[in-house]
Every structure is written in structure tokens, then in C-alpha cells.
Amino acid sequence: MSERKVLVVDDEIHIVHVVAIKLRSNGFEVVTASNGAQAYELACSENPDLIVTDFQMPVMDGFELVKKLRQNEQTKDIPVIMLTARSFSIEAEQKEQLNISECLGKPFSPRELLKKIEDILYQKSVTN
Amino acid sequence: MIPGRNYYIKGRYFSKFYRIAVMVTAIEVCVLLAVSLAIWQDSGFGGGWRLAILVCSIVAATCGGWLGWGWYKLVCQIKDVASRFADKDIDVSYVNGLEQERQTDNTAIVRLYEAVCKRFKGKNSYIADLQKQAKDLQLNIRLLQKQKIKTESIIYSVRDAVIVIDEYDKLLIANESAGKLFDFDFKDCQQRSITELIDDSRNGFVEFLRRSRKTKARHTKYELEILRGDEPKTFSSIASCIHDEKNNVCGVVAVLHDITREKEVSQMKNDFVNHVSHELKTPLASITAYSEMLLEDKAGTEEMRREFCTVIQNQAQRLNRLIEDILNISRIESGLVKVEKKPLSLAVLIKEQTRMLKSYADEKNIKIVESELIVYDQVYADKDMISQVIVNLLSNAIKYTTEGGTVRIETEVDESLGLSRVSVKDTGIGIPKDDIDHVFDKFYRVDANKKKAKGTGLGLNLVKQIIEKVHNGRVFVRSEVGVGSTFGFELPLTKREVVGEKM
Numbered sequence: 001m002s003e004r005k006v007l008v009v010d011d012e013i014h015i016v017h018v019v020a021i022k023l024r025s026n027g028f029e030v031v032t033a034s035n036g037a038q039a040y041e042l043a044c045s046e047n048p049d050l051i052v053t054d055f056q057m058p059v060m061d062g063f064e065l066v067k068k069l070r071q072n073e074q075t076k077d078i079p080v081i082m083l084t085a086r087s088f089s090i091e092a093e094q095k096e097q098l099n100i101s102e103c104l105g106k107p108f109s110p111r112e113l114l115k116k117i118e119d120i121l122y123q124k125s126v127t128n
Numbered sequence: 129m130i131p132g133r134n135y136y137i138k139g140r141y142f143s144k145f146y147r148i149a150v151m152v153t154a155i156e157v158c159v160l161l162a163v164s165l166a167i168w169q170d171s172g173f174g175g176g177w178r179l180a181i182l183v184c185s186i187v188a189a190t191c192g193g194w195l196g197w198g199w200y201k202l203v204c205q206i207k208d209v210a211s212r213f214a215d216k217d218i219d220v221s222y223v224n225g226l227e228q229e230r231q232t233d234n235t236a237i238v239r240l241y242e243a244v245c246k247r248f249k250g251k252n253s254y255i256a257d258l259q260k261q262a263k264d265l266q267l268n269i270r271l272l273q274k275q276k277i278k279t280e281s282i283i284y285s286v287r288d289a290v291i292v293i294d295e296y297d298k299l300l301i302a303n304e305s306a307g308k309l310f311d312f313d314f315k316d317c318q319q320r321s322i323t324e325l326i327d328d329s330r331n332g333f334v335e336f337l338r339r340s341r342k343t344k345a346r347h348t349k350y351e352l353e354i355l356r357g358d359e360p361k362t363f364s365s366i367a368s369c370i371h372d373e374k375n376n377v378c379g380v381v382a383v384l385h386d387i388t389r390e391k392e393v394s395q396m397k398n399d400f401v402n403h404v405s406h407e408l409k410t411p412l413a414s415i416t417a418y419s420e421m422l423l424e425d426k427a428g429t430e431e432m433r434r435e436f437c438t439v440i441q442n443q444a445q446r447l448n449r450l451i452e453d454i455l456n457i458s459r460i461e462s463g464l465v466k467v468e469k470k471p472l473s474l475a476v477l478i479k480e481q482t483r484m485l486k487s488y489a490d491e492k493n494i495k496i497v498e499s500e501l502i503v504y505d506q507v508y509a510d511k512d513m514i515s516q517v518i519v520n521l522l523s524n525a526i527k528y529t530t531e532g533g534t535v536r537i538e539t540e541v542d543e544s545l546g547l548s549r550v551s552v553k554d555t556g557i558g559i560p561k562d563d564i565d566h567v568f569d570k571f572y573r574v575d576a577n578k579k580k581a582k583g584t585g586l587g588l589n590l591v592k593q594i595i596e597k598v599h600n601g602r603v604f605v606r607s608e609v610g611v612g613s614t615f616g617f618e619l620p621l622t623k624r625e626v627v628g629e630k631m
Contacts, residue, residue, distance in 0.1 A: 012413070018414070022421065085410050085413060106413035107409060
């Protein structure tokens with residue numbers, strides 16, 4: 001089984017750092033970006049198995065990133081986990097529409113995040 | 129009864145008639161005597177016949193006179209009654225006067241008079257009643273008119289727009305605000321169709337009025353947007369059905385209240401809560417994640433553990449700063465902050481604060497240049513607050529200036545304008561044009577500069593609040609990307625004499 005690649009996107013460097021450490025120690029390959037625009041480019045070039053992205057970011061926020069990913073044939077099926085520190089959660093309708101696999105509110109537990117990532121990737125491998 | 133006129137056939141009038149009657153009788157007697165004498169002398173009658181003729185003549189003359197007198201009196205009465213009728217002077221006492229003479233006079237005229245009097249008497253009181261009623265009605269009309277004007281002026285003076293329509297969608301009354309809102313002349317629009325007056329295409333207000341009338345609901349609420357000038361304003365409208373005595377809906381009264389400001393405030397509150405939540409949760413997320421990692425012992429090396437702990441510590445401090453800033457701003461905004469204003473020298477304060485920030489500047493190899501101390505730059509201000517302002521401005525300048533740069537802090541006194549000006553000039557990264565108007569906004573952070581330094585986005589807002597809200601001063605900013613920024617503030621100088629006395 002090839003190494004699974006996860007793209008972690010957040011403008012908060014510490015969050016990216018801690019998620020990267022957690023994932024790497026569990027056998028993932030991690031690519032990081034600090035905003036949506038950068039993440040989109042990496043998603044196209046690196047072809048990750050899953051993307052973990054923050055919602056509120058400069059230049060391009062998480063929402064726009066997902067919208068853009070879904071429009072691209074190459075990236076439209078990549079599962080996305082959205083992290084959000086907002087006071088309201090993302091509406092179910094939007095979640096469905098943009099095919100966001102999971103929404104996690106900040107503060108989050110890296111352990112839980114890891115579990116969710118593994119679940120989603122397992123589901124994906126089973127359906128394939 | 130008309131004064132000065134005597135309708136009674138008595139007194140002067142009576143004696144005059146009497147004289148005339150006597151005169152007529154005398155003339156008659158004389159004529160008859162003359163005729164009798166003439167006949168007597170010519171005929172061959174004896175003494176007995178002559179006496180009889182004489183007596184008969186005297187009797188005839190007396191009867192004629194009496195008869196003439198009666199006729200004359202009757203004519204006078206008729207004339208009198210006629211003139212009374214003509215003058216519409218119907219008086220009971222007159223009848224009584226006549227009744228006294230009934231024995232001797234023609235009763236028919238008295239009865240006629242009585243009959244007419246009776247008829248007129250009834251009519252008279254009826255007319256009087258009508259006249260009284262008419263007067264009352266006029267009074268009532270005047271009263272109602274007054275009340276109408278009063279009610280109208282009450283509606284006219286309401287600040288909110290008021291529109292009243294009847295069951296046929298005709299406008300009954302509207303006030304000035306309503307006229308302004310829908311652009312019609314509010315005083316000259318009664319009985320005009322509401323569809324004529326209000327363009328319904330954009331806001332659906334007319335439809336709302338119709339709907340609320342049809343549903344017969346007592347009160348219906350509706351929110352609509354109306355363009356006033358160029359800006360859209362939000363109005364909350366409440367339509368209430370007007371019920372008549374049979375409880376049928378006979379119209380609708382609608383009141384429109386401008387809630388634009390409330391909406392904005394509520395939106396701002398929402399935004400603020402969202403922002404605060406985001407800003408607080410972000411450091412908290414780091415703290416939670418790193419502590420979990422430490423607990424799970426995922427930080428393999430001692431070095432890593434230390435790094436994780438440092439992150440947690442820094443994020444906790446960041447959180448604390450944020451909470452402090454939020455509290456400070458909210459205290460100032462709500463007016464709960466305790467302000468202790470005293471005369472103080474800005475230059476002296478700057479010297480103190482610069483010393484405190486020296487180590488931070490040295491870390492980045494940044495030089496802080498101070499202007500010469502000014503002899504007189506006293507302002508009346510809260511020392512702690514102004515210190516906070518100076519620290520915020522200086523630390524911002526140091527934060528956004530690359531290593532080896534310079535931060536210049538200057539104090540100027542403008543005697544003519546009576547103010548002291550402090551400016552902090554850096555050789556930092558600068559602020560893009562689009563952002564410059566917002567740098568003093570709460571939580572606003574320049575996207576392009578976010579990476580360069582940490583911040584809460586509250587520091588400059590706090591500066592603005594302290595200077596403008598607490599001290600009636602003014603903040604300013606000038607900036608050029610890649611060259612540097614100048615942030616500063618102006619405070620009114622205290623008058624020398626006053627300070628002199630106090631000191």
C-alpha cells in the first residue's frame with residue numbers, strides 16, 4: 001500500500017505544525033499550505049488523498065478552496081475535512097453541496113482528526 | 129312685539145276713531161234733518177207725522193253712525209291683524225286683548241286670529257327648535273372640525289411613517305414621513321388610490337397592506353427595503369386592521385419604522401461575536417492540540433516537548449492579551465472605564481515607554497529615535513491610557529519593521545490649533561491603499577501583513593477608542609507599501625494658566 005498523502009491548510013502555523021506531526025507519526029505523507037490559493041495549486045500538483053483545511057484564511061478561504069476543487073475534474077473527488085473556529089457551523093446543505101466529508105470545530109483533538117481521516121480514507125478504499 | 133307700536137284699539141286711537149264716528153254721525157244727522165225739514169215744509173203732513181219723521185231720522189242717523197263705527201272698527205282690526213301677520217308678530221297677549229272686546233266686536237276676526245295664532249304658535253316653537261338645533265349642529269361641526277384637525281396633527285407629527293387606507297384601498301390619511309418615504313404630497317393625497325401613490329414593484333408594501341386587510345388579522349408585521357436616495361433602508365412595518373362597529377374591517381393603518389440602524393448594530397454584533405469566537409478559538413485550538421500531543425507523548429524528544437510547551441505558553445499569552453484588549457475596548461465603549469485625567473507631558477510619557485520597549489527593539493536591531501523634549505506639551509489625559517496608546521503604536525511599528533530599520537517618535541505642539549501631536553514613523557512594510565481606511569477597525573488585520581506578525585486586530589482600535597472617545601482627540605495614519613507607515617494622534621493642549629494654577 002502506497003503512502004497516503006494529506007494536504008493540511010491553515011494560516012495558523014502552529015495548527016499546521018501539530019497536525020503534520022500527528023499525521024507523519026502515523027505514517028502519512030503531509031504537504032502544507034497557509035491559504036486557499038496555495039492549497040489549490042498543491043492539490044493539483046501533489047494530488048493528495050485527502051485535504052484538511054481551515055475555514056477562515058487570508059487570500060482564499062476554505063469555502064472558496066473547496067468550490068474550486070470541486071470544479072476541477074482532477075481534484076473534484078478529493079475528500080475534504082473542514083476545520084472551523086467560527087461561532088456557527090457550516091450548514092448541512094452547503095456541506096452536502098460541496099461534498100465536504102466532515103466538519104470539525106476548533107479547538108479539536110488531533111487524535112479525533114486522525115481517526116476521521118483514517119475512516120474516510122478506509123471508506124474511499126472500500127468503495128473503490 | 130315691536131316696541132313703540134300700539135296694536136290695541138284703545139287710548140289715543142280709540143278717541144280718534146270716536147271723534148271721527150261722532151263727526152260722521154253728526155253730518156249724517158244734519159243731512160237727515162235737512163232732508164226731513166225740506167220734505168216737511170213741502171208736504172202737507174201734520175205735526176204728529178213731522179215728529180215721527182224727525183224721531184225716525186234721528187234713530188236712523190244713530191243706527192247709521194253706530195253701524196259705520198262698527199264697520200270702521202272691524203276694518204281697523206283686520207288691518208291690524210294683517211300687519212301683525214305680515215310682521216310675523218304672533219303674540220298670545222294680543223288675543224287676550226281682543227277677547228276683552230269680543231262682546232262688542234266681530235268674533236270671526238278674533239277666531240281667525242286665534243286659529244292663525246294657534247297654527248303659528250306651534251310652528252313658531254318648531255322653528256325655534258329648528259333654529260336651536262341648527263345652532264347646536266353648527267357648534268358640533270365646529271367641534272368635530274377641531275377634533276379632526278387635532279387628530280390629523282397627531283398623525284402628522286408622528287416620526288414614523290403612518291399610512292391609513294380604507295376598504296377600497298383609497299388613502300384616508302398619511303403623514304409627512306410617509307410622503308417623504310414614498311415620494312408623494314402627503315397633504316394632497318386623500319382619497320387617491322394607494323396603487324397610484326406607491327410603486328409596489330420593489331418592496332411589495334401595497335400587497336402587504338391588501339393581504340393584511342384580507343386576512344383580517346389584528347396586526348401583521350412586514351420587513352421591507354426602501355431606497356432613500358442611493359442607500360437602501362430597512363423598515364419594519366406593522367399593519368393593523370381597523371374595525372367598524374359591526375366588527376367588519378373598514379381599513380388598515382400601517383406604521384413604518386426605520387430599523388436600518390438596529391439592523392446594522394445587530395449585524396455588527398453578530399460579526400463581532402463571530403470574530404471574537406474565531407480569535408479566541410484559534411489560540412485555544414493550538415493549546416488543546418499541543419497539550420493532547422504532550423499527553424499522548426507524541427513529542428518524541430526533549431527538544432520537541434519544550435517546543436510544544438513554548439507554543440502552549442505563547443498561545444495562552446496571546447489569548448490573555450486578546451481577552452484584555454476585548455475587555456478594554458468594551459469597557460471604553462460602554463463608558464464603564466474609570467478615567468483619571470491629569471495634566472501630563474506627552475514627551476515625558478514617550479520617554480518612559482520608549483525605555484520599556486528598548487529591549488524588544490534591540491532584539492530586532494531596530495533603532496528608536498526620539499525627538500527633543502518640548503518645553504510645554506501638557507495635555508489633560510489619563511496617564512495609563514495614553515501610555516497604552518504609545519506602547520501599542522510603538523510595538524506595532526517595531527513589529528512591522530524589518531531588522532535594522534528605524535522607528536521615529538516625535539512630538540509636535542501646534543499652538544495656533546491648541547494641540548499636541550505625536551507621530552510614530554517606521555521604515556516597515558507599509559499598508560496597501562485598500563486597507564488603510566480599515567486599520568483602526570476592530571479585528572481588522574491587513575491580509576498581506578498577517579504573516580509578518582501576530583496580532584489581535586484590536587490594538588489600533590483600542591488606540592482610536594482611547595484617543596477619540598475618551599480624550600476627544602484624533603488619530604491619523606499615512607502609509608506607503610515598502611516605505612513605511614506613520615501612525616499618530618492629536619490631543620488638545622491644556623491652557624497654561626489653568627495648569628499653572630493647579631501646579
